[in-house]
Amino acid sequence: MSIADLRQQYERNALLESQLAPDPISQFSNWFEEARQGEILEPNAMIVSTVSAKGKPSSRTVLLKGFDQKGLVFFTSYDSSKGKDLSANPNISALFCWLPLQRQVHINGHVVKLSEQASTEYFNSRPEGSRIGAWASIQSQPITREELEAREQHFKEKFSSHIPKPPYWGGYLIVPETIEFWQGRPSRLHDRIKYNKDNNGNWTFTRLSP
Numbered sequence: 001m002s003i004a005d006l007r008q009q010y011e012r013n014a015l016l017e018s019q020l021a022p023d024p025i026s027q028f029s030n031w032f033e034e035a036r037q038g039e040i041l042e043p044n045a046m047i048v049s050t051v052s053a054k055g056k057p058s059s060r061t062v063l064l065k066g067f068d069q070k071g072l073v074f075f076t077s078y079d080s081s082k083g084k085d086l087s088a089n090p091n092i093s094a095l096f097c098w099l100p101l102q103r104q105v106h107i108n109g110h111v112v113k114l115s116e117q118a119s120t121e122y123f124n125s126r127p128e129g130s131r132i133g134a135w136a137s138i139q140s141q142p143i144t145r146e147e148l149e150a151r152e153q154h155f156k157e158k159f160s161s162h163i164p165k166p167p168y169w170g171g172y173l174i175v176p177e178t179i180e181f182w183q184g185r186p187s188r189l190h191d192r193i194k195y196n197k198d199n200n201g202n203w204t205f206t207r208l209s210p
Contacts, residue, residue, distance in 0.1 A: 008102075008184075009186065010102045010184025010185055010186060010188075010190065011184075011185070011186050012101065012102045012184070013101070013102065013103075013183055014183060014185060014191060015181060015182075015183035015191035015193055016191075017193070017205075017207070020193060020205060022203070023069070023195070023203045024176065024179035024181075024195035024203060024205075025067065025068070025069050025176075025179075027179075027181060027195075028067065028105060028179065028181075029067075031098075031101075031103060031105065031181065032044075032067075032096075034101065035096075035098045035101060035103075038098070038100055038101055039100075040098055040100055040101070042063070043096075043098065044063050044064040044065070045061050045062075045063060045064075045096075046061065046062060046063075046064050046072075046074075046094045046095060046096050047059050047060070047061050047094065047095040047097070048060065048061075048062050048074070048082065048092055048093070048094050048095075048174075049092065049093040049094075049095075050081075050082050050085035050086055050089070050091075050092055051085060051089050051091065052084070052085045052088060052089070053085075053088035053089065058081060058082070058085065060081075060082065062074045062076065062082075064096075065122065065171070070173060070175070071109065071173045071174045071175045071176055072094065072107065072173070072174040072176070073114065073171055073172070073173055073174075074171065074172055074174070075119065075122060075123075075169070075170065075171045075172075076139070076169070076170075076172070077134070077137070077139040077140075077166075077168055077169050078113075078168050078169065078170060079138075079139065079140075079168045080139035080140045081139075081140040083139075086111050086172065090110040090111050090112070091108075091109075091110050092108075092109060092110060092111050092172075092174055093106070093107065093108050094106075094107040094109075094174055095107070102183065102184035103181070103182060103183055103184070104180075104181075104182040105179065105180070105181055105182070106179070106180040106182065107174065107176050107178070107179050107180075108176070108177055108178045108179075109174050109175045109176040109177045109178070110174075110175055110177070111172040111173060111174055111175070112172070112173050112175060113170060113171070113172060113173075114170060114171035114172065114173055116170070118171060119165060119169070119170035119171045120165045122171060123165040123169065124165070128163065131163040131165075132152060132155050132156055132159070132163060133152070134165075134166050134169050135151070135155040135159070135163075135166055136148060136151040136152040136154075136155055137151075138151075176197070177196075177197055178194060178195065178196050178197070179194070179195045180192060180193065180194040180195070180208070181193045181194075181195075185210075188210060189210055190210035191207075191210075192207065192208040192209070192210055193205050193206070193207055193208070194206050194207075194208050
């Protein structure tokens with residue numbers, strides 16, 4: 001079988017206007033809970049795409065760490081490739097792909113940095129290994145495995161009692177401007193509902209052709 005012959009039938013569910021929540025965050029919350037209950041590995045994994053100052057796009061997977069009506073939160077090194085991209089261009093795209101449910105959620109918007117207090121509070125809640133890892137990793141920079149492990153050991157010895165948050169590490173809030181919900185349907189006639197925010201902060205939705 002060639003790659004061109006790989007196909008799936010999409011017939012698990014439908015997405016009708018009558019089923020929609022009035023705002024996309026509530027709709028996202030409903031779908032996210034179904035993804036959690038559906039035994040999907042890492043339901044909070046999202047692909048975030050950024051664009052550099054030179055106009056070069058880049059995508060990678062990060063973990064969603066919270067959301068509310070203001071937006072969606074993730075954490076990273078501000079010195080990473082995505083951190084540098086977002087410093088030059090705060091626009092961002094995020095994609096959740098829940099294949100077992102035959103669903104996707106696509107979010108476009110911009111980021112704002114979380115407060116130092118909010119970033120510190122989350123950092124202190126992380127497992128010890130993750131906190132050490134934030135110091136050991138010079139994210140996105142070339143390094144050997146031996147150098148990485150040596151840095152890990154160094155910071156384990158340096159921070160034997162309290163591991164502070166690195167000054168270059170923190171959170172971003174993705175402020176959504178559009179949110180699209182995609183539900184696979186038979187014959188590739190998929191359901192696509194896109195919410196748009198107007199200048200007054202109100203949401204409206206439109207069905208898109210698949």
